[in-house]
Amino acid sequence: MLSIYNTLTKRIEEIRPIKPDTVTMYTCGPTVYRDAHIGNLRTYMMADWIRRVIQVYGYEVYHIKNITDVGHMRQELVEAGGDKVIMAALAEGRTVEDITQYYASLFHRDEARLNILPAHVYPWATEHIPEMVSMVETLMGNEFAYEQGGNIYFDVARFTDYGKLSRNTGADLLEGVRAEADPLKRDPRDFTLWKAAEAGRDYKWDSPWGDGFPGWHIECSAMARKYLGEEFDIHTGGVDNIFPHHEDEIAQSEATFGKRHVNYWVHAQHLLADGAKMAKSSGNVFLIEELISRGFDPLSFRYLCMTVRYRHRMNFTFNSLRAAERALTNLRNRVWVWKNQAGESGPLDEVAKWRQQFWDRVENDLDIPGALALTWDMARSELPSGDKLALLLEFDKIFGLDLDQVPATYDLPDIVGTVVGERTSLRQQADYQNADVLRANVLSEGFMLEDTASASRIRPKTNLERQGELWAAVSSSREVESFLDRPSEYDFTYILNAYSHPLDVQRCVTSMLRYPGGHNNEIIVIDNGSTDGTAEWLEEFKAAHDSVRVIHCDHNVGDAAGKNIGIKQSLGKNIIILDGSAEVVGEILDTIHERLADDTVGIFGPFGLTTDDLQHFHEEVDEGDADAMQAYCMAFRRERVSEVGLMRECFRFYRNLDIDYCFQFKDKGYRVVADASLPLVRHEHRLWTELDENQRDELSRKNFGRFLRRWGNRPDLLITAGGRGVGSSFFHH
Numbered sequence: 192m193l194s195i196y197n198t199l200t201k202r203i204e205e206i207r208p209i210k211p212d213t214v215t216m217y218t219c220g221p222t223v224y225r226d227a228h229i230g231n232l233r234t235y236m237m238a239d240w241i242r243r244v245i246q247v248y249g250y251e252v253y254h255i256k257n258i259t260d261v262g263h264m265r266q267e268l269v270e271a272g273g274d275k276v277i278m279a280a281l282a283e284g285r286t287v288e289d290i291t292q293y294y295a296s297l298f299h300r301d302e303a304r305l306n307i308l309p310a311h312v313y314p315w316a317t318e319h320i321p322e323m324v325s326m327v328e329t330l331m332g333n334e335f336a337y338e339q340g341g342n343i344y345f346d347v348a349r350f351t352d353y354g355k356l357s358r359n360t361g362a363d364l365l366e367g368v369r370a371e372a373d374p375l376k377r378d379p380r381d382f383t384l385w386k387a388a389e390a391g392r393d394y395k396w397d398s399p400w401g402d403g404f405p406g407w408h409i410e411c412s413a414m415a416r417k418y419l420g421e422e423f424d425i426h427t428g429g430v431d432n433i434f435p436h437h438e439d440e441i442a443q444s445e446a447t448f449g450k451r452h453v454n455y456w457v458h459a460q461h462l463l464a465d466g467a468k469m470a471k472s473s474g475n476v477f478l479i480e481e482l483i484s485r486g487f488d489p490l491s492f493r494y495l496c497m498t499v500r501y502r503h504r505m506n507f508t509f510n511s512l513r514a515a516e517r518a519l520t521n522l523r524n525r526v527w528v529w530k531n532q533a534g535e536s537g538p539l540d541e542v543a544k545w546r547q548q549f550w551d552r553v554e555n556d557l558d559i560p561g562a563l564a565l566t567w568d569m570a571r572s573e574l575p576s577g578d579k580l581a582l583l584l585e586f587d588k589i590f591g592l593d594l595d596q597v598p599a600t601y602d603l604p605d606i607v608g609t610v611v612g613e614r615t616s617l618r619q620q621a622d623y624q625n626a627d628v629l630r631a632n633v634l635s636e637g638f639m640l641e642d643t644a645s646a647s648r649i650r651p652k653t654n655l656e657r658q659g660e661l662w663a664a665v666s667s668s669r670e671v672e673s674f675l676d677r678p679s680e681y682d683f684t685y686i687l688n689a690y691s692h693p694l695d696v697q698r699c700v701t702s703m704l705r706y707p708g709g710h711n712n713e714i715i716v717i718d719n720g721s722t723d724g725t726a727e728w729l730e731e732f733k734a735a736h737d738s739v740r741v742i743h744c745d746h747n748v749g750d751a752a753g754k755n756i757g758i759k760q761s762l763g764k765n766i767i768i769l770d771g772s773a774e775v776v777g778e779i780l781d782t783i784h785e786r787l788a789d790d791t792v793g794i795f796g797p798f799g800l801t802t803d804d805l806q807h808f809h810e811e812v813d814e815g816d817a818d819a820m821q822a823y824c825m826a827f828r829r830e831r832v833s834e835v836g837l838m839r840e841c842f843r844f845y846r847n848l849d850i851d852y853c854f855q856f857k858d859k860g861y862r863v864v865a866d867a868s869l870p871l872v873r874h875e876h877r878l879w880t881e882l883d884e885n886q887r888d889e890l891s892r893k894n895f896g897r898f899l900r901r902w903g904n905r906p907d908l909l910i911t912a913g914g915r916g917v918g919s920s921f922f923h924h
């Protein structure tokens with residue numbers, strides 16, 4: 192039987208089910224007022240592997256996965272002033288139910304795309320309010336809960352086992368809960384079971400304590416009790432669920448039913464993207480839908496997750512996903528080849544040996560990466576192909592990669608079939624030149640040709656193989672060659688770090704071309720991971736204009752990295768970085784050329800900022816020295832970059848990166864100079880306006896912190912001290 196790391200006991204333990212033939216399992220499911228991202232799905236995939244393994248032992252796994260819907264109390268939304276998506280939907284007349292149904296259906300679709308076996312029941316939180324109320328009543332009755340101002344709190348002091356899951360006790364615990372100090376609680380560790388509805392609240396339910404709504408944790412206790420009983424075998428979630436969610440779930444359930452709640456608590460470590468926590472506004476939250484629109488097979492993500500142990504943090508990058516897709520394609524190819532070979536088999540004990548080794552790994556704390564590595568050893572071994580095929584399909588009952596769906600023959604257009612036949616005979620005659628011509632023809636028809644010693648095989652290209660031909664793409668600025676030490680070939684390099692919003696990109700780029708002013712210019716556009724047609728438009732535009740170059744990124748690499756790509760590739764004497772919201776409306780190049788000819792000037796542009804205290808930056812420079820230049824338009828000499836450096840790539844979001852980069856120039860003794868009369872206009876800045884208030888504050892704060900940590904003790908770099916009026920602060924420029 193499977194052994195797995197139990198967060199409760201901190202040991203790897205063999206699973207011993209409570210019932211003889213059914214294993215009961217509860218998985219904390221999705222919140223359906225937003226998308227489930229690939230990190231969430233990694234956690235559900237872990238539960239899926241656990242379930243598949245246990246099923247192979249002949250047990251039934253009765254699996255429950257809850258749906259946390261809006262009406263319910265993950266109050267973060269309402270407290271945060273509402274989610275933009277939801278508010279917009281409500282304003283359009285859609286109901287909260289429409290919204291939760293919509294996100295739930297996307298979630299089910301993505302689970303299916305990843306071959307995650309559906310749970311037996313997906314209970315919705317708002318459909319289980321009476322069960323939650325009944326538990327709270329029991330807790331009031333046995334005095335594990337108390338009422339204060341219409342709210343019901345769990346009395347943590349009375350539950351002596353509190354902290355046994357997270358080991359989060361004493362000082363650590365207080366540290367964790369301090370932020371939400373609620374004066375009604377007797378003890379800051381106490382948590383809410385039921386909350387009185389405030390005036391005007393739409394989503395509320397009747398209870399013995401008046402209208403209100405349940406706390407978040409109670410939903411899982413109540414639904415687990417309803418579907419799995421007072422005690423059950425396995426409970427899964429992500430590591431962020433351990434505290435407080437699961438700790439509180441144990442307290443409520445064990446205090447209500449007087450018995451151990453769950454025997455095995457299993458938690459998946461988080462998925463990072465590009466080495467950082469995924470956050471919507473840093474542009475590194477990825478959805479399965481998005482992987483598909485970038486040409487990937489969703490099962491490549493499943494394969495990728497198989498390469499990292501569930502208990503380890505996993506860093507998602509598009510490079511690793513591409514490698515996973517190649518490996519999966521390769522595995523499918525082998526199935527196809529083996530299916531076409533005679534189904535020979537070898538000695539039975541050889542097969543049994545591979546099988547045993549596979550299960551040794553799987554059983555050992557779900558070592559799927561080990562099992563996968565072993566599978567490759569087996570595939571490359573001397574075992575007869577019939578045995579390989581049988582073993583692989585057997586292993587795939589755990590992996591879940593649909594390898595049994597690989598056809599023995601693909602449907603090929605007649606012409607392609609004929610060509611392959613001709614090519615095989617050309618190769619037999621050693622006429623490789625003509626064989627290669629035929630090969631190129633087949634490739635251009637959308638098929639892959641693979642030669643073996645005896646014959647040529649052909650299969651349709653994958654989406655990724657087809658898309659890969661459209662244009663090359665980079666995954667990071669490191670992959671881009673630097674031309675900074677080469678002599679200049681142009682007077683100016685215009686750089687646009689383009690995000691989605693094709694109309695803005697078009698307006699900005701065409702305006703760059705409109706006023707060449709007799710100079711020799713190049714334009715570099717970084718397509719920073721668009722999937723909305725921006726990339727295609729840029730390709731067409733490039734084809735029509737010799738001076739335009741486009742560098743595609745296979746995802747949003749971050750603002751600083753995008754700009755650095757442009758800077759590294761530039762060959763102009765002067766560099767002008769424009770933002771997509773900016774438009775050139777007159778001759779600007781002569782002025783920029785003149786200003787930058789002054790050796791004391793580092794950065795020049797129209798939208799200068801000043802500050803007295805490094806805390807608040809004001810937009811009040813019409814002409815002359817400034818403390819920083821806003822990113823809408825920033826010009827500097829290319830040769831300066833070798834001295835001041837590239838932009839700092841920890842700035843994934845644009846905000847305050849401009850200020851930070853200006854300080855790099857100031858630190859080297861250069862001035863930042865503004866001239867507001869430069870003919871340039873600013874349009875709606877969508878990267879900013881599309882964010883909601885909370886995202887703006889969070890991102891601004893984080894980037895401002897980055898700036899301050901580096902430059903906060905350098906008031907000596909400011910142009911002047913004292914006596915400036917109040918303009919707009921850095922939060923609202």
Ligand code: AMP
Pocket residue numbers: 219220221222229230231232233234427428429430431432459460461462463469
């Ligand atoms: P939520 O929709 O926020 O309740 O999250 C659903 C599940 O995904 C929970 O089990 C979380 O612990 C888990 N989860 C959240 N963020 C990540 C992440 N970055 N990587 C892996 N799992 C996550």
Ligand code: ZN
Pocket residue numbers: 218219220411436
């Ligand atoms: Zn839960």
